[in-house]
Amino acid sequence: MLEMPEDDLFFQICAWPNLWLAWQRAAKGKRGGMAAARFEFRLADELLQLQEELRNETYRPGPYTHFVIEEPKRRIISAAPFRDRVVHHALCNVIEPLFERHFISDSYANRIGKGTHRAIKRFQMFSRRYAYCLCLDIRKHFESIDHAILKKILAHRIQDERVMALIGHILRSGENIPGGTQASLFPGDDLLDLCRPKGLPIGNLTSQFWSNCYLHPVDQFIKRELGCRAYLRYVDDLALFSNNKKILWQWKQAIAGRLAELRLRFHEGPAQVRPVQVGIPWLGFVIFPTHLRLKARKVAEARRHLVALHARFLAGEISYARFKAAIQGWIAHVAHGDTWGLRESILSRLSW
Numbered sequence: 001m002l003e004m005p006e007d008d009l010f011f012q013i014c015a016w017p018n019l020w021l022a023w024q025r026a027a028k029g030k031r032g033g034m035a036a037a038r039f040e041f042r043l044a045d046e047l048l049q050l051q052e053e054l055r056n057e058t059y060r061p062g063p064y065t066h067f068v069i070e071e072p073k074r075r076i077i078s079a080a081p082f083r084d085r086v087v088h089h090a091l092c093n094v095i096e097p098l099f100e101r102h103f104i105s106d107s108y109a110n111r112i113g114k115g116t117h118r119a120i121k122r123f124q125m126f127s128r129r130y131a132y133c134l135c136l137d138i139r140k141h142f143e144s145i146d147h148a149i150l151k152k153i154l155a156h157r158i159q160d161e162r163v164m165a166l167i168g169h170i171l172r173s174g175e176n177i178p179g180g181t182q183a184s185l186f187p188g189d190d191l192l193d194l195c196r197p198k199g200l201p202i203g204n205l206t207s208q209f210w211s212n213c214y215l216h217p218v219d220q221f222i223k224r225e226l227g228c229r230a231y232l233r234y235v236d237d238l239a240l241f242s243n244n245k246k247i248l249w250q251w252k253q254a255i256a257g258r259l260a261e262l263r264l265r266f267h268e269g270p271a272q273v274r275p276v277q278v279g280i281p282w283l284g285f286v287i288f289p290t291h292l293r294l295k296a297r298k299v300a301e302a303r304r305h306l307v308a309l310h311a312r313f314l315a316g317e318i319s320y321a322r323f324k325a326a327i328q329g330w331i332a333h334v335a336h337g338d339t340w341g342l343r344e345s346i347l348s349r350l351s352w
Contacts, residue, residue: 010160013090013094019047021089059087061169064203080204098158104216104219132248136266147196226255
């Protein structure tokens with residue numbers, strides 16, 4: 001077997017310890033599923049086969065399974081075959097550290113030690129220091145990510161052509177996913193640009209990581225070129241704060257231009273400068289400088305979900321442990337806001 005230097009990225013991806021770790025991470029919480037169980041039944045053989053295909057550069061991703069979720073909004077989730085999810089983890093295990101150290105600290109999605117609740121806490125901290133806020137929500141973010149631009153961003157830190165080839169195979173496997181956005185033209189385009197490959201399957205680990213890579217130039221633009229000191233992002237939700245309304249409106253136009261370079265647009269309707277005192281809707285809460293409230297839509301969703309889950313428990317379709325875990329998970333989430341009365345109201349309706 002040909003030995004390769006340990007600082008070789010491609011070697012690290014194919015290495016047995018990395019593939020073993022990738023399997024563990026891909027299987028976490030999924031070992032009761034049929035696909036994960038089949039893979040684990042022949043674990044050594046499956047990992048050796050993947051290792052051989054990766055080293056020989058013959059690995060190709062399989063077809064996706066697509067399904068629809070309705071809440072919080074209707075979306076099509078694309079699930080890769082389990083063996084491909086192992087490869088996604090193997091790839092991200094190695095390349096993620098190359099980018100992570102360069103991300104801004106106030107990017108909160110899909111990063112260790114970050115998450116929704118930390119983002120909400122940071123948002124509220126900024127709302128106590130500044131008078132106005134501008135929130136931007138990128139339109140169809142995952143579906144709109146341009147493959148050529150993404151590969152250029154990734155290649156800036158990944159010089160290994162074999163790793164980039166592997167990335168290319170994963171990207172191509174996600175082309176033409178159901179529910180993708182209709183192609184649109186940007187300044188300087190011609191009709192051929194309507195055919196540019198784009199889109200990332202929402203269910204992929206790689207998609208979540210590449211989303212942060214893709215928007216990293218926007219984060220840098222806002223922090224360094226615009227000089228916004230109070231800025232944070234969670235996936236495709238951006239929030240900027242200032243005591244000057246006029247400068248926030250100017251920043252909005254500048255960001256629109258920078259996003260266009262990445263072939264992205266934000267929703268114009270919600271992109272308004274608002275006083276923080278009126279409460280700003282963000283990540284499921286309405287955030288005030290002094291308190292948090294759950295959005296009305298989230299209240300209705302929770303009530304429907306918990307009532308339906310309670311009915312399934314009473315009918316014997318799910319166990320008490322599963323029902324209790326769902327209740328405790330919801331309470332842990334909404335407890336970050338001022339929701340004592342809401343919790344009491346909803347839970348009191350779940351009669352025994």
